[in-house]
Amino acid sequence: GAGVSQSPSNKVTEKGKDVELRCDPISGHTALYWYRQRLGQGLEFLIYFQGNSAPDKSGLPSDRFSAERTGESVSTLTIQRTQQEDSAVYLCASSRKGQGGYEQYFGPGTRLTVT
Amino acid sequence: TQLLEQSPQFLSIQEGENLTVYCNSSSVFSSLQWYRQEPGEGPVLLVTVVTGGEVKKLKRLTFQFGDARKDSSLHITAAQPGDTGLYLCGDDMRFGAGTRLTVKP
Numbered sequence: 001g002a003g004v005s006q007s008p009s010n011k012v013t014e015k016g017k018d019v020e021l022r023c024d025p026i027s028g029h030t031a032l033y034w035y036r037q038r039l040g041q042g043l044e045f046l047i048y049f050q051g052n053s054a055p056d057k058s059g060l061p062s063d064r065f066s067a068e069r070t071g072e073s074v075s076t077l078t079i080q081r082t083q084q085e086d087s088a089v090y091l092c093a094s095s096r097k098g099q100g101g102y103e104q105y106f107g108p109g110t111r112l113t114v115t
Numbered sequence: 116t117q118l119l120e121q122s123p124q125f126l127s128i129q130e131g132e133n134l135t136v137y138c139n140s141s142s143v144f145s146s147l148q149w150y151r152q153e154p155g156e157g158p159v160l161l162v163t164v165v166t167g168g169e170v171k172k173l174k175r176l177t178f179q180f181g182d183a184r185k186d187s188s189l190h191i192t193a194a195q196p197g198d199t200g201l202y203l204c205g206d207d208m209r210f211g212a213g214t215r216l217t218v219k220p
Contacts, residue, residue, distance in 0.1 A: 004157070033208055042121075042203060042212035043158075059208070091157050102146055102207040106157030 002026065004107035006092050012113045013082055021077045021110045025094030032069055033104060034077050035091045036061075043091065049075065050097060082114045119204060121211035129219050131193055136214040138204035139186045145206060147187050149178060152201040152213075161189075194218045 005024045013019050025032050034046040045059035049069040060066070064083075069075040079086055089111050093104035120139045128134055138147065146165045150158035162171050164180035164187060171178045175198075177190040191198055194216075201213045 035208075035210075040215075042201075043205070043210040045208040045210070048208055056208075093157070097207075102205070103148055103160055103163055104158075104205070105160065106150075108155075108157050 004092055004094050004105055006090075006107035006110050008110060009108065010111045010113075012115060015084060015114055016081055018078065018080045019082055019112065021079075021090050021092075021112070023075045023077070023092030023107060025073070025075070025092070026105055028072075029094035029096050029105070030072055031095040031097035032075050033093045033095070034067055034075070035093070037089045037091055037109070039088070046077070046090075079112075082112075084114050087112055087114045119206065119209055119211035121202075121204060121214050123214060124212065125215050125217075127217040127219065128194055130195055132218075133190065133192050134194055134216070135188055135190045136202055136216070137186065137188050138211055140206070141185070143184045144180075144187075147180060147184075148205045149187070149189055150203045150205065152203060153199075158201075158203055191216075196220050 007022045030051045032049045035043040036046055037043055047067045048056040064080045067077045089109040091106055091109045093106045095104045122137050146163055148163050149161045151161055152158040162178045167182045167184045169180040175192045179188045196218045199218050201215050203213045204211045
């Protein structure tokens with residue numbers, strides 16, 4: 001079946017502009033995660049959605065970051081007034097949390113470059 | 116904040132050598148996943164360990180989960196260049212910083 005997809009694969013934007021990143025999870029996966037990965041680094045948790053529960057936003061680094069999810073499908077991560085330090089790969093993952101433990105299936109990521 | 120620590124941070128070896136990387140936590144893991152990430156791609160799940168003392172094998176990779184479920188190791192036998200990548204351990208949304216493995220032909 002289809003895996004997690006993300007778009008765009010690459011995004012170059014000017015400092016101060018807003019960007020929107022999209023994630024399409026695996027069908028039937030109730031949990032969805034966003035992570036940030038800076039060059040040569042590990043994964044930094046941003047936000048987590050589980051079904052219809054309130055999202056866990058504890059990893060969002062500032063109020064310039066926000067995310068939404070429509071039901072148990074597509075999610076968008078929005079970064080407002082982008083800064084150069086926002087440059088990173090943004091990874092989305094989905095999971096059948098509650099049924100399959102915490103195993104996550106990742107998309108290929110969106111590489112964001114802020115100039 | 117519970118931290119996952121991975122060691123070593125970097126490892127460069129020759130093809131055919133064996134290696135072990137480690138993942139440790141100050142608290143008990145509910146379950147632990149190991150992932151491998153290649154450049155330009157997202158992490159790919161290798162294995163999940165759940166039970167203390169558990170050992171799982173995936174071809175040349177052997178995963179062990181500590182009895183107290185606070186540590187885990189990944190052993191690779193006869194490493195190959197295709198094993199090159201970033202090895203991450205994770206417990207739900209907590210991840211270690213990874214071990215970056217390079218296997219030279």
